Amino acid sequence: xxxxxxxxxxxxxxxxxxxxxxxxxxxxxxxxxxxxxxxxxxxxxxxxxxxxxxxxxxxxxxxxxxxxxxxxxxxxxxxxxxxxxxxxxxxxxxxxxxxxxxxxxxxxxxxxxxxxxxxxxxxxxxxxxxxxxxxxxxxxxxxxxxxxxxxxxxxxxxxxxxxxxxxxxxxxxxxxxxxxxxxxxxxxxxxxxxxxxxxxxxxxxxxxxxxxxxxxxxxxxxxxxxxxxxxxxxxxxxxxxxxxxxxxxxxx
Numbered sequence: 001x002x003x004x005x006x007x008x009x010x011x012x013x014x015x016x017x018x019x020x021x022x023x024x025x026x027x028x029x030x031x032x033x034x035x036x037x038x039x040x041x042x043x044x045x046x047x048x049x050x051x052x053x054x055x056x057x058x059x060x061x062x063x064x065x066x067x068x069x070x071x072x073x074x075x076x077x078x079x080x081x082x083x084x085x086x087x088x089x090x091x092x093x094x095x096x097x098x099x100x101x102x103x104x105x106x107x108x109x110x111x112x113x114x115x116x117x118x119x120x121x122x123x124x125x126x127x128x129x130x131x132x133x134x135x136x137x138x139x140x141x142x143x144x145x146x147x148x149x150x151x152x153x154x155x156x157x158x159x160x161x162x163x164x165x166x167x168x169x170x171x172x173x174x175x176x177x178x179x180x181x182x183x184x185x186x187x188x189x190x191x192x193x194x195x196x197x198x199x200x201x202x203x204x205x206x207x208x209x210x211x212x213x214x215x216x217x218x219x220x221x222x223x224x225x226x227x228x229x230x231x232x233x234x235x236x237x238x239x240x241x242x243x244x245x246x247x248x249x250x251x252x
Contacts, residue, residue, distance in 0.1 A: 035121065035123060036048060036198065038144050039073075040070070040073055041064070042068045045063065046144075047060065047195045048193065048213070049072070050196075050197070051121050052123055052252060053250040054117035055116065055117050057086075057112040058212065059110050059111075059196030059212065061091045061107065061110040063196050072118065074118050084118060087114060088112070089111075089112055090244045091110045095108055095109070095110075103215055105232070109234070124198065124200075124207070128235040129233050129235060131171070131235075134165065135166060135169065136164050139163055139210070140199070140207065141160065141189075142198050143158070143193060145192050145195075162179070164177060164179045171235040176230075176231060183227045186227075187226050187227070189227060194213050194216070195213055211232055214230045
């Protein structure tokens with residue numbers, strides 16, 4: 001097995017609670033799938049990211065911590081995976097790992113600058129949720145994570161799920177649930193590998209990324225997937241994203 005295949009396979013076999021979409025479907029909009037990318041780290045982790053400019057990937061801070069090398073998995077016209085270099089990683093300065101692990105609100109946002117643009121990929125616009133964010137507000141999440149917890153072979157394909165806001169949603173944090181199960185029994189939601197995935201909201205000009213997937217739980221807050229999907233809204237961090245992009249010569 002090649003080094004690339006080994007790295008990807010090892011990442012997909014991990015079952016740590018990072019996040020993937022259980023019960024989700026394939027994207028109806030081709031643009032969504034073409035904007036989603038897979039991020040792999042030299043420590044064996046894998047996450048989801050979104051192309052917001054030709055050489056710029058939006059993801060979460062906890063997925064790209066210092067002390068490891070990160071690559072973007074790109075599938076060429078022949079369908080074979082290639083690892084694309086990440087030139088620079090920028091993590092929001094206010095990110096707190098302990099807060100994220102405790103499912104508290106924090107600046108779980110990061111940007112990756114690539115060496116070269118990815119062929120065949122599209123970009124998506126970055127915005128903020130409509131305010132006030134109300135219980136029942138609808139969002140769509142996307143990710144490359146597993147569809148069955150613990151089954152690494154079920155990951156690696158972009159999938160989407162429509163969820164609704166629950167609890168006390170706001171500009172610091174949004175908690176999403178399956179509108180059918182309401183988080184009290186197994187439903188659709190994020191799981192291993194979906195961390196960093198885009199959270200879309202419909203806008204007059206089409207879907208826009210308004211948040212990123214940070215964490216997930218099983219039903220009733222238990223460990224696992226298919227319960228809550230924790231989202232970091234971009235309301236407070238969009239300016240940082242724009243400023244960082246400009247400092248790298250990118251226009252959003």
